[in-house]
Amino acid sequence: MNATLRSLCAMLSLVALATTLSCHAEPGVTSNAILVGQSAALSGPAQELGIALRDGAKAYFDYVNATGGVQGRKIILTTLDDGYEPARAAANTKELIEQDNVFALFGYVGTPTSIASIPAVEQANIPFFAPFTGAQSLREPFNRNIFHIRASYFEETESIVNSLTQSGVTKIAVLYQNDAYGAAGLEGVTRALKKHNLELAGSATVERNSVDVGAAVTKIKASQPGAVILVAAYKSVAAFIVEMRKQNANPFFWNISFVGSQTLVRELGSNAKGVMVSQVMPAPWDDINPVVKEYLKLYVQDGKHPFDYVSIEGFVAAKVFVEALRHSGQPPTREGFIKSLESMKHYDAGGFIVKFGPSHHTGSDYVDLTIISSDGRFVH
Numbered sequence: 001m002n003a004t005l006r007s008l009c010a011m012l013s014l015v016a017l018a019t020t021l022s023c024h025a026e027p028g029v030t031s032n033a034i035l036v037g038q039s040a041a042l043s044g045p046a047q048e049l050g051i052a053l054r055d056g057a058k059a060y061f062d063y064v065n066a067t068g069g070v071q072g073r074k075i076i077l078t079t080l081d082d083g084y085e086p087a088r089a090a091a092n093t094k095e096l097i098e099q100d101n102v103f104a105l106f107g108y109v110g111t112p113t114s115i116a117s118i119p120a121v122e123q124a125n126i127p128f129f130a131p132f133t134g135a136q137s138l139r140e141p142f143n144r145n146i147f148h149i150r151a152s153y154f155e156e157t158e159s160i161v162n163s164l165t166q167s168g169v170t171k172i173a174v175l176y177q178n179d180a181y182g183a184a185g186l187e188g189v190t191r192a193l194k195k196h197n198l199e200l201a202g203s204a205t206v207e208r209n210s211v212d213v214g215a216a217v218t219k220i221k222a223s224q225p226g227a228v229i230l231v232a233a234y235k236s237v238a239a240f241i242v243e244m245r246k247q248n249a250n251p252f253f254w255n256i257s258f259v260g261s262q263t264l265v266r267e268l269g270s271n272a273k274g275v276m277v278s279q280v281m282p283a284p285w286d287d288i289n290p291v292v293k294e295y296l297k298l299y300v301q302d303g304k305h306p307f308d309y310v311s312i313e314g315f316v317a318a319k320v321f322v323e324a325l326r327h328s329g330q331p332p333t334r335e336g337f338i339k340s341l342e343s344m345k346h347y348d349a350g351g352f353i354v355k356f357g358p359s360h361h362t363g364s365d366y367v368d369l370t371i372i373s374s375d376g377r378f379v380h
Contacts, residue, residue, distance in 0.1 A: 026103065026331060026332065026333045026334065027101050027102065027103060027126075027334070028101055028102045028103025028104070029073070029103055029331050029332055029333075030073070031073075032069075032072065032073055032074065033073050033074050033075075033076050034069075034070060034073045034074070034075050034076065034103050034325065034332060035076050035078065035100060035101065035102045035103055036075060036076065036077045036078070036102055036103060036104055036105075036106045036321075037077075037078050037079075037080070037093075037096030037097070037100055037102035037104070037105050037106065038054060038057075038077060038078065038079040038080070038096075038105065038106050038107045038108065039079070039080050039081075039082045039088075039089045039092035039093055039096070039105075039108055039109075039113065039117065040053060040054055040079055040080075040081070040082065040107065040108060040109040040113075040132075041081065041082060041083055041084035041109055041110070041113075042054070042079065042081035042083075043081050043083050044083040044084055044085075044209055045084070045209045045210075045211075045233065045235040045236075046083075046084035046109070046110070046209065046233045046234075046235075046260075047083075048234065048260055048263040048310075049084075049109050049110075049132065049233065049234075049258075049260050049263075049310055050079075050081070050082075050084070050109045052260075052263075052305070052308055052310035052311040052314065053107050053109055053132050053310050053311065053313060053314040053317075054077070054079045054107065054314060055299075055305055055311055055314065056295075056299060056310065056311030056312055056313065056314025056315040056317075056318070057077060057106065057107055057314035057315065057317060057318040058077060058314075058318075059295070059298045059299040059300065059311075059314075059315055059318075060298065060314075060315050060318035060319050060322065061075045061077055061318050061322070062298075063298050064322050070322060070325050070326055070332070071326075071330060071331065071332070073331075073332075075322070075325075077106065078096065078100055078102065080092040080095065080096065082113055083209075084109065084110055084112075084113060084208065084209060084233070085113070085208075085209075086112045086113050086115070086116035086179075087116065088113075089108065089110075089112075089113035089114070089116050089117050090116040090117055090119075090120065092117075093105065093116075093117040093120045093121065094120050097120055097124045097126060102126075103126075103127075103332070103334065103337075104126060104127040104128075104129055104321075104334065104337065105117070105121065105126060105127065105128045105129065106129050106130060106317070106318075106321060107129070107130050107131070107132060107314055107317055108128070108131040108132065108133075109131075109132045109133075110131075110132065110133055110181060110258075111133040111135040111137070111138070111179070111180045111181035111184055112179045112180045112181055112208070114128075114131045114133055114135075114138055115135075115137060115138065115180050118138070118143070118146075121145055121146075122143070122145065125145065125334070126145060126334060127145055127147070127334055127337055127338055127341075128143075128145050128146045128147070129146075129147050129317070129321055129341075130147065130148065130149045130150075130313075130317035130320070130321065131146070131148065132150075132258065132310070132313065133153075133181065133184075133258065134148075134150055134151060134152040134153035134154075134155070134156060134184070134256070134257070134258070134280070135152075135153060135180065135181065135184035136152060136153065136154055136184060136187070136188075137180065137184060139152060139361075139362055142359065142361070143361075144338065144361075145338070146361060147341055147356065147361045147363065148361060148362045148363060148364075149313075149316060149317050149320055149354055149363045149364055150257070150280040150281070150313065150363075150364060151280045151362075151364055151365045151366055151367050152188075152362065152365075153184050153185050153188045153231075153256055153258075154187075154188040154191060154192075155365055155367050156188065156256045156257060156278040156280065156367055157185060157188030157189045157191075157192050157229065157256065157278075158188065158191070158192040158195070159278055159367045159369060160189075160192075160229060160254045160256070160276075160278055160369070161189065161192035161193055161195075161196065161229075162192070163369055164226075164227050164252065164254070165196050165198070169226040169227050169252060170196075170198055170226065171201040171223070171224065171225045171226040171227070172189070172193065172198070172200065172201055172225060172226065172227050172228075172229060173200060173201045173202040173203060173204075173220050173223050173225035173227070173228045173229070173251075174186055174189050174200060174202075174203045174204075174228065174229050174230075174231065175203070175204055175205075175206060175213075175216055175220060175228055175229075175230045175231065175232065175237075175240055176203065176204075176205055176206075176230075176231040176232065177205070177206055177207075177208050177231060177232040177233070177236065178205040178206065178207050178208065179208050181208075181231065181232075181258065182205065182206075182231050182232065184231075185229070185231025185256055186203065186231060189229050189231075201223045201224070201225045201226075202219065202220055202222070202223025202225060203219075203220075204216035204217075204219040204220050206232055206236045206240065208233075209233075209235075209236075210236060211235055211236060211238075211239035213236065213239045213240040213243055214243070216240060217240060217243045217244055217247065217249075220244070220249075221244065221247060221249045225251050226251055226252065227251050227252035227253075227254060228244075228251050228252070228253055228254070229254045229255075229256075230253060230254065230255045230256075230259065231256060231258075232259070233258070233259060233260060234259050234260040234263045234264040234267050235267060237255060237259055237264060237267075238264060238267035238268050238271075241253050241268060241271055241275060242268065242271050245271055252274075252276065253274075253275045253276065254276045254277075254278070255275070255276065255277045255278070256277070256278050257277065257278055257279050257280045257281075257309065259277060260308075260309075260310055261277050261279070261308060261309045261310075261370075261378060262306060262308035262309065262310075263308075263310075264277070265372060265376045268372075272372045272376055273372060273373065273374045274371065274372065275371070275372045276369065276370065276371045276372070277370050277371075277372070277378065278367055278368070278369055278370070279309055279367070279368040279369075279370055279378070280313070280364070280366060280367060280368075281309050281312050281313045281316060281352070281366075282312070282351060282352055282366075282368075283309075283368075283370075283378060283380070284296075284307040284308055284309055284311070284312040285307055288351070289350060289351030289352065290350035290351050291315075291316060291319065291349050291350025291351050291352050292312070292350075292351070293350075294315075294319075294350060295307075295311075295312050295315045295316075298315075299311060299312075299315060316349055316352055319349050319350075320344075320347065320349055320354050320363070323344075323347060323349075324337055324340040324341045324344065325337060325340070326340075327340040327343070328340045341356050341361075342356050342357055342358045342361075343356075344356045344363070345357065347363075352364070352366070353366075368380060
């Protein structure tokens with residue numbers, strides 16, 4: 001074999017090797033970046049949730065990138081707007097997987113939007129990390145691709161019902177969003193009541209992204225409840241509470257964490273005092289926790305981006321994500337990422353403990369009960 005032929009053969013071999021390596025490269029991982037995808041409401045009545053969760057996550061990702069990234073790779077978060085609509089979330093998920101070629105999906109906002117995205121998640125066998133939802137349908141049956149850092153709606157509603165019954169309130173009604181999120185909350189309340197041998201005093205629905213609550217107010221008011229547990233986003237909830245109070249109906253109003261606490265206060269205005277919310281994150285101004293101190297230092301607060309429970313959840317989720325990524329192989333792989341998360345038996349994110357395992361992908365059961373004070377603060 002002459003020198004020219006040997007050189008040609010060597011060149012062809014290198015091309016073949018490069019092609020093989022390219023074909024087996026991990027999706028979303030390049031020599032200098034790790035691509036992460038998110039679908040969330042950036043417009044519409046639930047936009048404050050999506051924007052805050054994204055911005056909280058970006059605050060931590062930006063910090064990591066500024067200090068060298070992960071293995072020299074910057075984390076690039078691409079967020080697509082779904083308006084809190086399931087069909088748009090499903091389409092976004094396909095785009096993120098098939099066109100943007102992301103490594104993992106992160107911080108989806110909502111139950112119906114997350115559920116609509118799972119078929120594509122399963123088909124691509126891609127990690128689906130820290131959705132902003134406590135729905136049991138995303139926890140049972142167990143799905144190896146899905147990881148949660150927040151407590152479930154069952155745990156939140158049980159804490160609320162326990163608190164109410166301990167206070168002697170047994171007539172409890174539910175206003176719930178007419179979709180998978182509302183159904184999850186309703187089931188949680190019903191299950192919690194059964195443990196006390198109680199049944200719902202009444203229930204009514206509100207459509208997703210709607211403030212048309214007139215019929216719901218009439219129905220709930222007629223049941224004369226001592227408390228109403230609200231399972232909807234902030235605009236619907238605020239419209240309901242304001243209308244109930246206009247009609248001199250003043251039961252205890254309890255919300256679960258998805259409502260968007262600070263945004264709810266702004267929507268309610270003078271009607272905010274006394275409204276209660278269960279929380280699944282540490283208070284974002286309570287700097288007794290190291291992770292809150294870190295959040296307060298890194299999250300840029302301005303008129304549009306106040307410290308709040310939603311953005312700190314994005315921040316904490318990003319911190320746990322990065323910690324797992326650091327131990328996901330060199331270069332990181334999806335399988336390595338999943339195994340890294342499953343090895344987090346007791347990860348302290350800074351006063352917020354996350355516990356995962358091979359058959360346990362719900363990292364926290366932390367629930368805190370808060371009430372809105374006369375000056376709009378959340379009191380434990």
